Amino acid sequence: xxxxxxxxxxxxxxxxxxxxxxxxxxxxxxxxxxxxxxxxxxxxxxxxxxxxxxxxxxxxxxxxxxxxxxxxxxxxxxxxxxxxxxxxxxxxxxxxxxxxxxxxxxxxxxxxxxxxxxxxxxxxxxxxxxxxxxxxxxxxxxxxxxxxxxxxxxxxxxxxxxxxxxxxxxxxxxxxxxxxxxxxxxxxxxxxxxxxxxxxxxxxxxxxxxxxxxxxxxxxxxxxxxxxxxxxxxxxxxxxxxxxxxxxxxxxxxxxxxxxxxxxxxxxxxxxxxxxxxxxx
Amino acid sequence: xxxxxxxxxxxxxxxxxxxxxxxxxxxxxxxxxxxxxxxxxxxxxxxxxxxxxxxxxxxxxxxxxxxxxxxxxxxxxxxxxxxxxxxxxxxxxxxxxxxxxxxxxxxxxxxxxxxxxxxxxxxxxxxxxxxxxxxxxxxxxxxxxxxxxxxxxxxxxxxxxxxxxxxxxxxxxxxxxxxxxxxxxxxxxxxxxxxxxxxxxxxxxxxxxxxxxxxxxxxxxxxxxxxxxxxxxxxxxxxxxxxxxxxxxxxxxxxxxxxxxxxxxxxxxxxxxxxxxxxxxxxxxxxxxxxxxxxxxxxxxxxxxxxxxxxx
Numbered sequence: 001x002x003x004x005x006x007x008x009x010x011x012x013x014x015x016x017x018x019x020x021x022x023x024x025x026x027x028x029x030x031x032x033x034x035x036x037x038x039x040x041x042x043x044x045x046x047x048x049x050x051x052x053x054x055x056x057x058x059x060x061x062x063x064x065x066x067x068x069x070x071x072x073x074x075x076x077x078x079x080x081x082x083x084x085x086x087x088x089x090x091x092x093x094x095x096x097x098x099x100x101x102x103x104x105x106x107x108x109x110x111x112x113x114x115x116x117x118x119x120x121x122x123x124x125x126x127x128x129x130x131x132x133x134x135x136x137x138x139x140x141x142x143x144x145x146x147x148x149x150x151x152x153x154x155x156x157x158x159x160x161x162x163x164x165x166x167x168x169x170x171x172x173x174x175x176x177x178x179x180x181x182x183x184x185x186x187x188x189x190x191x192x193x194x195x196x197x198x199x200x201x202x203x204x205x206x207x208x209x210x211x212x213x214x215x216x217x218x219x220x221x222x223x224x225x226x227x228x229x230x231x232x233x234x235x236x237x238x239x240x241x242x243x244x245x246x247x248x249x250x251x252x253x254x255x256x257x258x259x260x261x262x263x264x265x266x267x268x269x270x271x272x273x274x275x276x277x278x279x280x281x
Numbered sequence: 282x283x284x285x286x287x288x289x290x291x292x293x294x295x296x297x298x299x300x301x302x303x304x305x306x307x308x309x310x311x312x313x314x315x316x317x318x319x320x321x322x323x324x325x326x327x328x329x330x331x332x333x334x335x336x337x338x339x340x341x342x343x344x345x346x347x348x349x350x351x352x353x354x355x356x357x358x359x360x361x362x363x364x365x366x367x368x369x370x371x372x373x374x375x376x377x378x379x380x381x382x383x384x385x386x387x388x389x390x391x392x393x394x395x396x397x398x399x400x401x402x403x404x405x406x407x408x409x410x411x412x413x414x415x416x417x418x419x420x421x422x423x424x425x426x427x428x429x430x431x432x433x434x435x436x437x438x439x440x441x442x443x444x445x446x447x448x449x450x451x452x453x454x455x456x457x458x459x460x461x462x463x464x465x466x467x468x469x470x471x472x473x474x475x476x477x478x479x480x481x482x483x484x485x486x487x488x489x490x491x492x493x494x495x496x497x498x499x500x501x502x503x504x505x506x507x508x509x510x511x512x513x514x515x516x517x518x519x520x521x522x523x524x525x526x527x528x529x530x531x532x533x534x535x536x537x538x539x540x541x542x543x544x545x546x547x548x549x550x551x552x553x554x555x556x557x558x559x560x561x562x563x564x565x566x567x568x569x570x571x572x573x574x575x576x577x578x579x580x581x582x583x584x585x586x587x588x589x590x591x592x593x
Contacts, residue, residue, distance in 0.1 A: 017396045018407065021477075024470065025411050031436050032425045043434070050439040091322040098315035105312060110319065117330055119579065121531035123552040127559045127569045128336040129329075151329045154322060182305070183314050212418040214534040219560070230420040234538055245428050252421040263416045267409045270416070274475070275482035 029256070036060050036250035043246055060246035061254075064237075069224050070251060073232035074258070080142055080228060081210035084149035088206050089199060091150060092157030097187060099158070100165035101173070111162075118155035122215050125151075130219045144220035145228070149210050157202045163276055164198025165191065201273030204266040211259050229255040341569040351566070358570035367546045368571065371554040375575075378465060378550060379529045385469045387522055390476020391514075397477065398484045408478065415474040423538045426467045430454055430539075457547035460540050464548055468535055472528075476521055483517030484510070519589060530578060551575055 035043065037056045042048050064070050098104060099111050129148060138144040168191050176186040192199075217231045224236060233251040237244055263270055307313055341358055345351035362368045397408065414422060429436045430453035438450025453463045487510065495509045533552040536542060542549035542557060549557070551571055559568025 014396060014399050014401060017392070018401075021393050021396065022407065022410060025414050025474065027436075028422060028425045028429060028470075029413065029417075031429055035428065046434070050436060050443065091325055094318045095322040098318045102311045102315045104315035107315070110323070117326060119527055120330065120334065121527065121579075123531040123533055123555065124337065124572050124575065124579075125330070125333045127555065127565055127572060128333040128340060130560070131340075131565065132333055132336070148329065151326065154326060158322070183309055208416050212420075214418075214420050214537075215556075218537075230418050233424065234420055243428075243431075245431075245434075248424055249428065252424050255421050256417040259416060259418060260413065263412075264409060267405075267412075271408070271412070271478060271482070275479050 029253075032249045032253050032256075035245055036253055038246065040246060060244075060250040064247050064250045064254070068236055068247075068251075069227070069232065070229075070254070072225060073227050073229045074255070076142060076226060077211055077228040077230075077255075078258070080145050080149070081207050083146045084153065084210045085203055085206040087146070088150040088153035088157050089203055091154045092202065093161055093192070093199075095154065095158040096161035096165055097191075100162040101168075101170070101191070114155050114158050118159055122152060126215055126219060129216070133220055139220060140223045140226055142221075142226055145213070145216055148216050148220070149213060152213070153206045153209060157206060160202045160205070160273055160276055161195070161198050164195045164201075168194050197269060197272065200266060200269040201276065204262070204270050205273040208259055208263060208270070337569045338573060340566050341573050343566045344564075345566045346563050354566070358567050359574075361567060362570055362574065367549065367554065368574075370546060371549040371551050371571075372574075374461070374548060375530060375550045375552075377461070378468070378532075379526060382465050382468045382472065382529050383522060383526055385465070386472045386476050386525060387518065389469065389473045390480055390521075391518070393473065393477030394480035394484055397481050408481075412474045412478055414471050419471060419534050420538055422471065423467060423535055426463075426470075427454070427539055430463055454540055455544060457544060460544060460548045464536055464539055467539060468529060468532065471535075472525060475525065479521045480514060480517055483514050487513045523585065523589075527579065531575065 034051075034053055037053050037058070037060075039055060039057045039059060042054055048054065095110075095114065099107060099114070133139060133144045133148070138147070172190055172194075173186045176190050177183065181189070211228075212230065213228075214230050217228045218235075221227050221231060222235075224232070227235065229251075233248065233255060237248045237251055308317070342353060342355060343351040344354045344357065393411065397404070397411070401407075432438060432450065432452045432455060435450075435453070437453065438447075441447040441450040451459055454460045491509050491513070492505055495505050500508060531552055532550060533556065536548055536550050536553045537556070540548045542553045546554075551574065555568045555571035558571060559565050
């Protein structure tokens with residue numbers, strides 16, 4: 001009786017709802033993959049079973065690589081995301097370290113300013129930013145996005161790292177300085193290495209955000225050779241009103257795989273970064 | 282007293298000889314070190330966040346079309362907007378979109394977290410899978426949704442036809458109401474895991490003995506949820522909701538890709554309308570004015586958030 005009750009409870013309280021959530025989360029990706037493997041004849045045949053692939057074919061992938069600059073876009077995306085992440089981590093930790101561990105005039109005001117800039121969305125900035133990038137003659141260069149992505153990332157990274165920096169006891173630093181180390185040495189040799197998980201969380205977050213970014217890339221990169229994956233796919237695989245769904249889905253899937261792979265290696269740190277703001281307050 | 286004076290005098294006398302050491306001591310001072318560290322990022326943020334922000338405010342007072350000299354029009358752009366039915370449509374859409382999507386995400390996320398907060402095999406893998414919609418580039422998953430919602434050969438309508446529920450499915454993105462429902466659905470799909478995983482992390486910080494003592498006091502499943510789980514989760518839900526509101530309110534890419542604001546401007550959000558005015562029609566001043574109209578809402582949210590943080 002009790003066994004039956006827990007069995008039912010497991011089914012209706014756990015397995016069924018879990019299945020629903022997983023199916024909802026994943027079916028667009030399976031549809032993406034299925035579409036990319038079907039030939040056009042099968043894709044647009046109303047009699048074919050939409051849930052099955054009759055003649056799997058790589059034709060859309062081959063066309064994607066032959067007819068578009070897809071690989072260039074992937075390389076651009078990786079380069080931009082790496083540089084933007086590096087700049088953001090550097091500037092973010094320079095901001096977070098003193099705010100988390102030192103007392104200086106203006107610190108409370110600066111902390112509030114960081115929190116406010118964290119919430120300033122791109123939507124408010126893109127019109128003047130487009131003008132600014134134009135005047136700096138950076139249009140259609142990767143530098144345009146390498147410079148502007150950190151504006152989205154630095155406040156967030158600083159906020160996240162402050163939480164990690166605060167967790168290291170002050171005594172460690174004091175002890176090192178009594179032993180003759182300078183502040184700089186105490187920071188680089190003792191405190192920062194202890195905060196490695198924080199850097200991983202912030203880094204993986206910044207990296208995925210840079211790969212996802214769309215608005216600035218759309219504004220600044222209109223030449224095919226400098227595009228990133230998101231705007232390349234939307235801008236060049238949708239030609240006028242014609243949709244090449246097979247190629248589009250192949251591009252969307254190939255564009256998602258690097259992000260998903262990197263994420264799956266560091267999922268622990270990603271979740272830590274995601275929830276740090278919410279749980280630590 | 283005199284000893285101290287003597288010592289300081291000695292220090293003053295010896296100063297010129299020990300100059301390099303003094304510079305180091307100066308650098309070691311907490312305030313000097315701190316300001317040296319924070320100055321580069323502060324300058325960077327002033328140049329690339331502060332300057333564009335205020336330049337945007339300045340632009341909104343001008344009528345400025347591409348390749349034409351700007352003319353000062355004062356609040357003229359805002360007056361133009363207040364007489365623009367599409368602007369008000371965009372405002373209503375933004376509020377509706379944000380409100381409905383946030384409620385759905387918060388409710389669904391709470392349910393996801395409660396389901397996930399049980400012990401079962403492959404939990405870590407499941408959590409990673411559930412987060413996928415949130416980490417995959419939005420534009421790419423949105424393109425997939427566009428294909429799922431395709432009226433002729435999309436997955437939804439194919440399934441409706443194959444299962445015999447309809448002879449032809451609805452035009453998901455073709456009518457104003459259906460298009461609005463569709464963009465809310467896709468936004469919810471993408472944002473749900475953010476709520477789910479954050480609330481789950483909050484759930485895991487609730488001490489087990491709280492539940493135990495509530496059980497001893499005679500609380501049932503609902504009672505424990507209502508009086509133990511929910512109150513402990515409120516801070517997390519509040520912060521996640523605030524962030525989500527900000528992100529949803531300023532959303533751009535989803536609508537830009539899925540409907541482009543159509544059909545007939547019926548799904549424009551303020552962000553996409555600002556884009557289409559400034560980049561499509563070349564009216565930078567008017568576009569900036571639309572973007573700035575979003576500030577009061579952002580301000581209100583920030584005040585709420587600060588009040589909440591203060592309370593802690």
